[in-house]
Each structure stands twice: as C-alpha cells, then as structure tokens.
Amino acid sequence: NAGVTQTPKFQVLKTGQSMTLQCAQDMNHNSMYWYRQDPGMGLRLIYYSASEGTTDKGEVPNGYNVSRLNKREFSLRLESAAPSQTSVYFCASSELEVSGYGYTFGSGTRLTVV
C-alpha cells in the first residue's frame, strides 16, 4: 500500500544506548518530517528535509540527528538515548514544501527509554 512506512513500531532502550528510526515513503514526495508526540503537547517538529540532500532543525532537535538517504528515506538517530526522549515518533511526507499541501503520516514508533 502506498504511504509512509516506519520501523520499528515499538522499541525499548536503556539510557545511553543508540538507535535509528527508519522512515520510507513511496509517493515520490519531496519533503519529509520527523515529529514527536507527547501527551498534552501535540506534535513537535524535530527535523525536516525540504528536498533530497537538505535537512533543517525544527522546534526540538537536541539529542537527535537525521539523514535524508535518498528521496524515499529519512532516518532519525538517537546517539545517546535519555528518558526524556520517551515518546511516540511520527514520520511524515509532503508533496512539496508549499503551503497548501498537507502531510501523509506513518503509523508511528513508540519509544521507551529506561
């Protein structure tokens, strides 16, 4: 099915461990985004990539890095996980970095850091 695929769906990490969250879209979208969702705080932008080869910081980038591997894939890396990074992470894509376009979301990765 066309859309945004995230892996893994669930993950438990120990403090200090590292991991990469994977995201791939098959809609030929140019722009991709990583958000985190925490109760009562809505979605907050971590990083985004307006087009292949570019990445920019969002509202809450500290503790994260990203790679836009190609047009389809946009990964999020936690180098040294902290309990404050316990959250649900969503990847999204958009046809263009243009105002009238909405996003297509993946189903999320639930990350717990203990």
Place this chain on the structure above:
Amino acid sequence: AQSVTQLGSHVSVSEGALVLLRCNYSSSVPPYLFWYVQYPNQGLQLLLKYTTGATLVKGINGFEAEFKKSETSFHLTKPSAHMSDAAEYFCAARSGSARQLTFGSGTQLTVLP
C-alpha cells in the same frame, strides 16, 4: 511565529449530538488550515483542509469546518456524532512563508452511548 490553539483538551458528546471542536490560529496573514484525526495507536489522517476559495470546507466522515478570518478560527463540526468518531483531533496551520505545519495540542473526543 505561527501558533494554533485548540480550546478544550477533552470533549464529550452523546451519540447523535453535535460535535464542535474549536481551533484558533495566530497569524496576520491567513494561513492554510488543516484538521487531522488520530485513532488509537495509529498515525494522523487528514480530515479536511482549507487553502483558498470557499470558507466552508467539507471533509471525510461527515465533518466540515468553517474558516472565519475575522475570528481567526477554523472550528470543526459534525451534525451527529457516531461512536466511531471517538479519537483525538488536531488542528494545524501553515502560513504562506512557513516551511512546515504547526499543530495544536489536540482535542480528545469521547462519544457517549
């Protein structure tokens, strides 16, 4: 900077009653506006969007929203709630120069039998 405010983090309605979820945005320039729905353990799905043209926008599942520039609002309504409407709803905005969407904090809708 763009901000989006959703009044009421939790809203409960009876099945068959009117659903009204409130959203206000802050922008001197009318933005592009969106409503998303999130069912438990799922990602967000687009319900409807306002870009230009008619201020009353119809979406999926019987939802609609009206853009009111004078009130800087984009409230979501549905005439008759169904049990399957129980979910979390997010309002989002994107002004002309912004490079990404700004989301509200969400409203959890409960539908009572």
